[in-house]
Amino acid sequence: MLGGWQLQPSLFIPPDFLQVSVLVFPAARGQGVGQRLWQAAQQTARDLGARGLSSDVPDADPAHRAWAERRGFTLRTHRYASELDLTGVNLADFRPQLDAARAQGVTFTDLRGEGDATLERYVDFVADRLTETPDLAGYPRWTPTQVRDALRLDRDPRPDWLILALGPDGEWLGTTAMVRFRHLPFVYNELTALHPSARGRGLALPLKLQVVQRAQAGGFTTMRTNNHSLNAPMLAVNRRLGFRQLAGRYEMHGLLR
Numbered sequence: 200m201l202g203g204w205q206l207q208p209s210l211f212i213p214p215d216f217l218q219v220s221v222l223v224f225p226a227a228r229g230q231g232v233g234q235r236l237w238q239a240a241q242q243t244a245r246d247l248g249a250r251g252l253s254s255d256v257p258d259a260d261p262a263h264r265a266w267a268e269r270r271g272f273t274l275r276t277h278r279y280a281s282e283l284d285l286t287g288v289n290l291a292d293f294r295p296q297l298d299a300a301r302a303q304g305v306t307f308t309d310l311r312g313e314g315d316a317t318l319e320r321y322v323d324f325v326a327d328r329l330t331e332t333p334d335l336a337g338y339p340r341w342t343p344t345q346v347r348d349a350l351r352l353d354r355d356p357r358p359d360w361l362i363l364a365l366g367p368d369g370e371w372l373g374t375t376a377m378v379r380f381r382h383l384p385f386v387y388n389e390l391t392a393l394h395p396s397a398r399g400r401g402l403a404l405p406l407k408l409q410v411v412q413r414a415q416a417g418g419f420t421t422m423r424t425n426n427h428s429l430n431a432p433m434l435a436v437n438r439r440l441g442f443r444q445l446a447g448r449y450e451m452h453g454l455l456r
Contacts, residue, residue, distance in 0.1 A: 200224070201232045204240040206247070214339055215250040216452070237270060245455055252455065255448040264449060272451035276333070277428040279447020281437050282385070285420050288411055288441060293404065300405040304367030307409050310358035321361065322346045324371055328392035333429040349389060351378050362409045364393070364402055372397035377410040377422075385421035386414045391433065403436045411440065 202223035209218045219240050223233045244252055254272055256264045258279065290297075310321060326341045335341075347353055350361065360377040373393035379386050391407045414422050424442070426434055 202236055204236045206240060206244055206249075206252075209253065210338070210341065210345065211334055212253040212338075212450070212452075213251065215248075216253050217244050217247065217249045219244065219252045219254050233266070241455065249455060252453050254451045254453070256451055258447045258449055264451070267451045267453070270453065271456075272453040275450040275452045277447060277449055278334075278425060279428075280423055280425050280445040281442035282445055283411070283422040283424075283437075283440060283442045285411065285415050285422055288415070290408060290412060293408055296401060297405045297408065299401055300364075303400060303402075305372065305402060305405075306365050307406065308363055308365060309409075310361045310363075313358065318352070318358075319343070321363075321374070322350075322352075325350070325374060325376070325390070325392075328374065328390070328394070331395065332390075332392065333427040349378075350376055355379065355381070360410065360413060362406070362413075364397070364406045366397075373402060373406050375406050375410050377414065385423050386410075386417075386419045388422055388424040391436070398432075403432065404439060407436060407440065 202221070204222070205220045206217045208214075209216075212218060221233055221236050221240060223236065241252070252272075253275070254267050256267055258277065310318065313321075322343050325346050326343070329335050329346075330338075330340050341349075351357075355378070357378070362375050364372040364374070366372050371394065373391070375391040376389040377386050378389050388407070388410055391403060391410075393402055393406070411422065423445075424437065426437065426444075426447075428434075
């Protein structure tokens with residue numbers, strides 16, 4: 200075997216695009232194998248009715264990016280993971296931000312003990328917030344099944360890790376959610392998002408602290424999350440908490456001709 204290619208849909212690219220991966224084993228490189236695989240992937244994508252292709256390129260691999268650019272791909276966005284050493288976070292350091300939230304009448308609660316109706320409402324609330332993120336703005340709204348899958352509600356539910364920020368009248372101002380992948384040595388902050396009416400009030404940091412506190416209480420030492428390079432407000436929150444940027448990927452898009 201010299202290599203291979205793969206096409207698949209993704210919720211994070213335009214609905215009429217397909218995600219493409221081309222792999223050539225080291226011993227077969229420089230022999231035109233990659234070009235033949237690329238041509239086969241292109242033709243299959245056309246046959247499937249795709250308008251374009253998306254390819255993820257490691258941000259530390261200029262040769263990979265150059266290969267994509269020679270084939271008509273252009274940079275769409277930059278995503279990367281960030282990691283937080285939970286042993287180095289002292290909640291007392293953020294007392295002013297927590298007090299400022301309380302002064303606005305904001306409280307925090309989780310979904311423990313809530314029934315199906317509240318959980319369905321929560322899934323819809325998350326789906327709405329996702330459409331407002333740089334990752335998914337302009338893309339189809341996630342279905343309840345897709346949100347439930349992302350939050351692992353039907354596999355490893357943790358309602359105590361699904362947290363709401365509530366206003367003085369009980370209105371839902373925002374949410375932060377944490378999940379765990381049992382084969383990985385960290386917890387994952389799936390999202391932290393505020394309703395548009397609650398933005399600009401300094402609530403994102405105290406909201407995110409709720410999952411930090413629960414992760415610490417659960418004995419976890421590391422938290423990860425993924426970031427979009429254009430999400431400046433959340434990047435600032437992550438830096439304030441002490442998240443460290445890890446290697447990421449460039450999302451490259453190319454139209455099929």
